C-alpha cells in the first residue's frame with residue numbers, strides 16, 4: 178500500500194455500502210425540515226479567513242488551532258469552512274435576506290477542522306445546520322427543539338438526551354465571568370495549561386474544557402444561572418414550559434456552554450453515552466448578537482448544527498437499517514439478438530414504470546454467470562431473454578428471492594405484469 182495514494186488522515190471515503198444509510202438520513206432530515214417550512218441555502222466551502230476569526234472568535238479551539246487556512250494565488254487569506262453559521266450569516270447580510278423579515282434556513286455539507294482524528298471526530302465531516310433569523314421569542318426555540326425531537330423519532334433513533342441551559346445576556350455573562358475568574362484564581366495551580374491561558378483570554382471557555390481534572394474543579398465554581406438577568410430567566414422558563422407541555426424530556430445542565438463565542442440565552446445539546454467521548458450529536462442555541470456584529474441590521478437568531486457521522490454511527494449502533502433500495506429487476510440476456518433487445522426493452526420498461534430500479538446485464542456471458550450476478554445484485558426478479566424468447570416476443574420472469582417457477586410473458590403484457598408484481602404505477 179505504501180506506493181499507492183491514500184486519503185488525507187481524518188478525511189473519509191463514504192463507500193457504496195454506506196451511502197444508503199446516509200441517503201436515508203439526508204432524505205429524512207430534508208423531509209422533516211421542509212415539514213416546518215425551512216428552506217435550503219447553499220454557501221461556498223471557502224470563505225475569507227477574517228469572517229471566521231470575527232464570528233467564531235480569536236480565542237477558540239477552532240480559530241486557534243483547527244482551521245485549514247491558506248493563501249490563494251491573489252495573496253488573500255482563505256479558510257475551508259470549519260462550520261456553517263458564519264457563512265450563512267454572511268450570505269444573509271450580503272443578499273439582504275434578514276431585513277425586516279424572518280427566515281427559516283438550513284444547509285448541509287462538509288466542514289473542515291484540523292483536529293486529532295478519532296471515532297466521531299474527523300478533519301472533514303458533514304453537518305446539517307439550521308438557522309432562524311428575525312424571531313426572538315422562546316416559541317422558535319421550542320419549535321427547533323420539537324423539530325429535532327421529531328427527527329430522532331422519524332429516524333428511529335433512541336437514547337439521546339436533551340441538555341439545556343441559558344447563557345443570559347452579554348451583561349449577565351460579564352458579571353458571571355468576574356465571579357468565575359475570582360474562583361478560578363483560587364485553584365489556578367491545579368488548572369491545565371490551556372485553562373490557565375484561557376483564564377486570562379476567555380474564561381468562560383474554561384467551562385468547555387475536555388480535561389476531567391478541570392471539570393472536577395468546576396464542581397465548586399459559581400453557576401451562570403445565579404447571574405441571569407430577568408428577561409433571560411423569563412425566556413428560559415417559557416421555553417421549558419413549552420417543552421413540558423409538548424412532552425419533551427430535557428435536563429438542565431448549568432455548565433453547558435457552547436464552544437463558539439457568539440451564543441447567548443438558550444443553548445442546547447443532544448447527547449448520547451453510546452459514542453464514547455464524542456457524545457454530542459447536535460448542538461446549538463441563540464446568537465442574537467452575531468448578525469449585527471458582522472455588519473448587518475440587529476437581528477435575533479437561533480440555530481443548531483448536527484454532526485452526520487456521529488448521528489449515523491449512533492443509528493448503526495442501534496441497528497437502524499435504511500429502506501431497501503436494491504434493484505427490482507435484473508435483465509439477463511444471452512445471445513446477440515437477446516442482448517440488443519435487452520437494452521431496448523430495459524429503456525422501455527424505465528419509460529413505462531417510473532421508480533423502477535432495473536439493472537441490465539452488460540458484458541455477455543452464460544446464463545449461469547449472469548444469474549450469479551443477478552443474485553448478487555439483490556434484485557427481486559430476473560427478466561430472462563434468450564434468442565428464442567426474443568423471436569417469440571416474450572420474456573421470462575424469474576423470482577430471485579423465493580423458490581418459484583419462472584413464468585413466460587409476452588412483451589405486450591410485460592408492463593402490466595411487472596407493475597402488478599412490483600407494486601409500481603404505470604406511466
Ligand code: ATP
Pocket residue numbers: 260290292297298299300301302303304435436437455457458459460461482483484485486487
Ligand atoms: P466537540 O465539543 O465535540 O468538539 P464542538 O462544540 O466543536 O464539538 P460544534 O462546533 O458545535 O461542535 O459542531 C456541531 C456538531 O458537529 C457537534 O455536536 C458534532 O456532532 C459535530 N462535529 C463537530 N466537530 C466534529 C468533528 N471534528 N468530526 C465529526 N463531527 C464533528
Ligand code: MG
Pocket residue numbers: 238436
Ligand atoms: Mg470541537
